[in-house]
Amino acid sequence: MTLPNLNDPNAFLRELFDVAVKQADPMRCLAPYLGDKPKGRVVVLGAGKASARMAEAVEAAWGPCEGFVITRYGYARPCKGIEIVEAAHPVPDQAGVEATQRLLSIANGLGPDDTCVMLISGGGSALLCAPANGLTLANKQDLSAAMLASGMPIGDINGIRKELSAVKGGRLAAAVHPAKLKVLMISDVPGDAPGDIASGPTVGHDGDAERAVRTLADWEVTPPKPIASFLAAGGDPLGADDVRLDSVENVIVAAPSQSLAAAEKLARQTGVKVRNLGDNLEGEARQLAVAQVGAAVQIADSHPKQPVLLLSGGECTVTRRGNGVGGPNAEFTLAAAVALKGHPKIHVLACDTDGVDGAAEVAGAIADPTTLALAEAKGISADAQLAENNAHGFFEAIDGQVVTGPTLTNVNDFRAILIMP
Numbered sequence: 498m499t500l501p502n503l504n505d506p507n508a509f510l511r512e513l514f515d516v517a518v519k520q521a522d523p524m525r526c527l528a529p530y531l532g533d534k535p536k537g538r539v540v541v542l543g544a545g546k547a548s549a550r551m552a553e554a555v556e557a558a559w560g561p562c563e564g565f566v567i568t569r570y571g572y573a574r575p576c577k578g579i580e581i582v583e584a585a586h587p588v589p590d591q592a593g594v595e596a597t598q599r600l601l602s603i604a605n606g607l608g609p610d611d612t613c614v615m616l617i618s619g620g621g622s623a624l625l626c627a628p629a630n631g632l633t634l635a636n637k638q639d640l641s642a643a644m645l646a647s648g649m650p651i652g653d654i655n656g657i658r659k660e661l662s663a664v665k666g667g668r669l670a671a672a673v674h675p676a677k678l679k680v681l682m683i684s685d686v687p688g689d690a691p692g693d694i695a696s697g698p699t700v701g702h703d704g705d706a707e708r709a710v711r712t713l714a715d716w717e718v719t720p721p722k723p724i725a726s727f728l729a730a731g732g733d734p735l736g737a738d739d740v741r742l743d744s745v746e747n748v749i750v751a752a753p754s755q756s757l758a759a760a761e762k763l764a765r766q767t768g769v770k771v772r773n774l775g776d777n778l779e780g781e782a783r784q785l786a787v788a789q790v791g792a793a794v795q796i797a798d799s800h801p802k803q804p805v806l807l808l809s810g811g812e813c814t815v816t817r818r819g820n821g822v823g824g825p826n827a828e829f830t831l832a833a834a835v836a837l838k839g840h841p842k843i844h845v846l847a848c849d850t851d852g853v854d855g856a857a858e859v860a861g862a863i864a865d866p867t868t869l870a871l872a873e874a875k876g877i878s879a880d881a882q883l884a885e886n887n888a889h890g891f892f893e894a895i896d897g898q899v900v901t902g903p904t905l906t907n908v909n910d911f912r913a914i915l916i917m918p
Contacts, residue, residue, distance in 0.1 A: 500763070500766055500767045501513070501763070501767055503767060503768070503769070503804060503917075506844040506865065506915050506917060507844060507846075507863050507865055509767070509915065510844060510845075510846035510863060510913050510915055511846065511863070511899065512763070513760040513763060513764060513806075513846075513913055514760070514846060514848050514850075514860075514899070514911050514913070516759050516760050516763050517756035517757065517759055517760045517850060517908075517911050518756070518850050518901070518904050518906060518911075519759075520751070520755055520756045520758075520759035521547075521683060521751040521755070521756050521850060521906040521907075521908040522550070522905065522906055523547055523550040523551040523553070523554040523683065523750075523751070523905070523906060524550065524553065524554045524557065526683075526750050526751040526755075527551055527554040527555065527558075527681060527750050528554060528557070528558050529750075530681055530748055530750045531555065531558050531559070531681075534558075534559040534560075535612040535677075537610055537611065537612065538563070538610065538611045538612070539559075539562060539563065539611075539612045539613075539614065540562075540563050540564055540603065540607060540611060540612070540613050540614075540676075541555055541562045541563065541564030541565075541566070541579050541613075541614045541615075541616065542564060542565055542566065542600055542603065542604060542613060542614075542615050542616070542673075543564075543566040543567070543615055543616030543617060543618075544566065544567040544568070544597075544600070544616075544617060544618075544620075544621040544624045544625045544695060544698070545567075545568065545616070545617055545618030545619055545620045545621040545624065545683070545695055545907065546568060546569045546572055546586065546618055546619055546620035546851045546853075546903075546905075546906070546907040547568075547572075547616075547618035547619070547620075547683045547851075547905060547906045547907050548566045548567065548568050548616045548617070548618055548621070549566055549568040549572055549573050549574040549576070549581045549905070550572075550574050550905035550906065551566075551616040551618065551681065551683070552564065552566045552574065552576050552579040552581065552616060553574040553575070553576055555579070555614065555616070556576055556577055556578065556579060560577075561576075561577035561578035561579075562576075562578045562579055563578055563579070564576075564578065564579035564580065564614075565579065565580050565582070565599060565600055565603055566579055566580070566581050566582070566616060567582050567583075567584055567593065567596045567597065567600060567621075567624045567625065568581060568582075568583055568584075568620075568624065569583065569584070569585075569586040569620055569624065569853075569903075570583045570584070570585065570586075571583070571858075571902075571903050572903045572905060574905065582596045582599075584596050584623075584624050584626070585623065585624075586620050586623040586624055586853075587620075587623050587641065587645060587855075587856060588623065588638050588641045588642055588645070588856075589623045589624070589626035589634065589637060589638060589641065590626075590634075590638075591634060593623065593624050593625070593626040594626050594627065594628075594634050596624075597624075597625050597626050597627045597664055598627065600625075600664075600669075601627060601663075601664060601669070601672055604669060604672035604673045605672050607673055607675075607676035608675065608676060609675040609676065610676075611676040611677070612676060612677045612678075612679070613673045613676045613677065613678045613679070614679050614680075614681065615669070615670075615673070615678060615679070615680040615681070615698075615699060616681055617680055617681070617682045617683075617694055617695050617698065617699065618682065618683040618685065618694070618695065618906070618907050619683065619684075619685025619686070619694065619695065619851065619907035619908075619909070620685075620695070620851070620907060621694070621695025621696070621698065622654075622655050622658050622665070622695050622696040623641065624695075625662070625664045625665065625669070625695065625696075625698055626662075626664075627662060627663040627664040628661065628662070628663065629660075629661050629662055629663050629727065629732070629733055630663070630733065631723060631727060632661060632723055632724060632727060633723070635721075636721045636723050636724050637661060637724075639721050640657075640661075640718070640720050640721060640724055641654075641658075643718045643719070643720075644657065644713075644716070644718055646816075646817040647716040647717065647718050647816065647817075648716070648781060648814045648815060648816030648817070649712070649716045649718070649814065650779055650812075650814055651686070651779075651812050651814070652686065652687070652693060652779075653712050653716075655686075655693060655695075655696040655697075656696075656705075656708070656709065656712070657709045657712060657713065658696045659696050659697065659702050659704075660704060660705070660706055660709045660728060660732045660734075661724060661727065661728075661732075662696065664698055665695075665696040665697060665698050665702075666692075666696065666697055666698075666700070666701070666702030666704070666734065666735055667697060667698070667699060667700050667701035667702055667735045667736075667737070667739065667742055668698065668735050669698035669699055670698065670699035670700070670701075670741065670742050670745045671735060671739060671741040671742065674741035674742075675741075677744065678699065678744070678745045678746070679746045679748070680699045680745060680746065680747045680748065681748055681750050682694050682695075682747060682748065682749045682750065683749070683750060683751045683752075683906060683907060683908065684749050684751065684752040684753065684908065684909075685753070685812070685850075685851075685907045685908055685909040686812070686909070687753075687776070687777030687778075687779060687811050687812065687909075688777055689749055689752045689753075689754075691747040691749065694749075699742075699745055699747060700737075700742075700745075700747060701735055701736060701737035701738065701739050701742045702734060702735060702736075702737060703734055703736055703737050704731075704732050704733075704734020704735070704736075705734075706727075706728045706729075706730075706731050706732035706734075709728050709732075710725075710728050710729070751906070751908055752776075752908060753776035753777075753810040753811070753850075753908045753909045754776045754810075755908075756810070756850065756908045756911065757773060757776050757808055757809075757810050757911070758773075760808060760911070760913070761773055761806075761808055764806050764808075768803060768804070769803065769804045769805065769806045769915075770801070770803055770804065770805045770806070771805075771806045771808060772805065772806070772807050772808070773808045773809075774789070774807060774808060774809040775809060775810070775811070776809070776810035776811060776909070777810070777811050778809050778810065778811035778813075778912075779811050779812055779813065779814070780813060780814070781813065781814060781815070781816060782813035782814065782815050782825040782826070782828040782829040782832065783815075783828055783829070783831075783832035783883065784832075785813055785829060786828075786829045786830070786832035786833040786836065786845075786847075787832060787833075787836050789807060789809070789833070789912070789914055790833045790836045790837050790840075790843065790845070790914065791836070792807065793807060793837075793843050793914045793916050794837070794840065794843070796916045797840065797842045797843060797916050800918070801916065801918050802918055803918055804915060804916065804917050804918060805915075805916040806913060806914070806915050806916075807912075807913070807914040807916075808912070808913055809912045810908075810909055810910055810911055810912065811909060811910055812825070812909050812910055813825035813826070813828075813829055813910060815828050815855070815886060817886055818884065818885075818886055819884055819885030819886040819887060820885060820886075820887075821882065821885040821886045821887020821888070821889070821890055822855075822857055822886075822887060822888075822889045822890055823854075823855060823857075823886045823887055823888035823889050823890075824849070824853075824854030824855025824856070824857055824859070824861070824888065824889065825847075825849075825854065825855065825910065826847040826848050826849050826854040826860070826861035826862065826910055826912075827847070827854050827855075827857075827859065827861055827862045827888035827889050827891075827892055827898075828883070828886065828888040829847040829861075829912065830845050830846070830847045830861065830862040830863065830864045830888065830892070830897075831862070831864070831879060831882065831883050831888040831891055831892070832883060833845045833847075833864055833914070834864035834868045834869060834879060835869075835879050835880060835883055837864070837866075838869065839866050839867075839868070839869050839870060840866060841866045842866075842916055842917045842918075843865075843866070843914065843915070843916055843917075844863070844864070844865045844866075844914070844915045844917070845863065845864045845865075845912075845913070845914050845915075846861065846862075846863045846899070846911075846912070846913045846914075847861045847862065847910065847911070847912045847913075848860040848861030848862075848899050848901075848910070848911050849861060849907075849909070849910055849911075850904060850906060850907060850908045850909060850910070850911055851903075851904055851906065851907035852901040852902060852903050852904040854889070855889075857889050858900070858902075859889055859893075859898050859899070859900055860899045860900060860901045860904075861898075861899045862888065862889075862892040862897050862898055862899060863892075863897055863899060864897065868895065868897060871895040871897075872891065872894070872895055875894055875895065877891060877894055877895070879891065
C-alpha cells in the first residue's frame with residue numbers, strides 16, 4: 498500500500514477521509530453478515546442513503562433478489578431484482594410517502610414461511626415517511642424544516658419523528674410479522690443504538706409524547722396544530738414489548754468508530770501521532786470547532802517533533818441565524834478557520850461521509866493557513882459569512898469545498914485537524 502504524502506497536508510486529510518468512507522462501503526462490509534441465502538421466499542426491503550448500495554451488495558452475494566428499497570435522490574444503484582426508488586432527504590416529499598406505502602404493503606403481505614432481509618441506514622428517517630393517523634405530509638415537512646433550522650440534536654429530532662410515524666419505532670417490523678426478519682444496519686448515530694438509526698423502524702418504542710412536546714418547547718419550535726393535537730392526545734406508541742418484535746434480529750454491519758479507526762491506522766502508518774477524540778461528539782458546530790482548534794493550537798505551541806492529528810466523529814448541529822447556504826461540517830471548518838486566524842501549522846477537514854453536508858451536494862470543506870488570505874483577496878469576510886451561515890458559499894468562492902458525489906454510505910461526520918511540526 499502506498500502511504501499518503503505529508504508534504505501536501507490537504508491531500509493527506511482528504512485521503513484519510515476517503516479511507517474512512519471506503520471502510521463503510523456496503524460492498525466491503527455487508528457480505529460477512531449475510532451467510533447463505535435462506536431457503537424459500539426471500540424479500541429484501543430497506544431505506545436510507547446507503548440502502549441501494551446495500552441492496553447491490555446483497556445481490557452480489559446471493560444473485561437477483563425480490564425486493565424494494567428507498568434511497569435518496571441520486572443514490573440509486575443498478576440491481577437486477579430489487580427495485581430501487583428515490584425520494585427526498587432531509588425534508589420528506591410525496592415520492593417518499595408513496596414509496597413508503599408500497600414498502601408497507603409488501604411487508605404486510607409476507608407470511609410465516611417467508612424471510613425478510615431489511616437494509617437500514619442513516620437518512621431512513623426522512624425517506625420512510627408514513628404520517629401517523631390524522632397527520633399529513635405537509636405537517637411533517639413543516640416540522641422537519643423547523644427542527645433542522647433550530648439546531649436541535651438529531652437524536653431529539655428522530656425521537657419526535659418516532660412519535661408521528663406509522664412506520665418508525667418498530668412499526669415496520671410489526672408489519673413484516675409473522676415473516677422471519679433479519680435487519681442489517683449501517684449506523685450514523687452516536688452510540689450505535691439500533692433504535693436510533695433511521696428512527697428505529699425495526700426497534701420497539703414505548704412512546705413519550707410528553708417528552709416530544711417538552712423538546713419542541715425547549716428548542717422554541719412551534720409544531721403545526723394537527724401535530725400539537727396529536728401529541729397532546731398521547732400519540733399512538735407501538736410498545737417495546739410488542740410480541741411481533743420478539744424474533745427480530747438487528748445487526749450493525751458498519752459504524753462510525755470503524756471508519757475513524759481505519760483513518761487512524763493509515764495516519765499512524767504515515768508517521769503521524771493520533772489523538773482520537775471519539776465518534777460520538779455532538780453540539781453546535783461552531784462551538785465544537787473553537788474547542789478543537791484551541792486544543793490544536795496548544796499542541797502546536799508545544800512544538801511537537803512529529804505531525805499530530807485530532808480525529809473525531811459524531812453529528813454537529815447548526816442553529817440557523819442567517820440566510821446563507823451551509824451545513825454543520827462546512828460551518829465547523831469555517832469557524833475553525835476564523836478561530837485559527839491563519840495559523841501556519843494547522844489544517845482542518847470536516848466532511849459528512851454520505852457526501853451531503855446539510856442539504857447541499859457537498860461533503861464538507863478544508864481550511865488551511867491560506868484560507869483567510871484567499872477570502873480577503875476576493876473581498877470576502879469570513880466572519881460575515883459565518884454569521885450568515887453561508888459556509889458553503891464561502892468555501893465555494895475560494896475552492897475549498899470537498900465534493901465527492903454520492904458516497905453510497907453514511908457513518909456520520911468525519912473531522913480531522915492536522916498539526917504540522
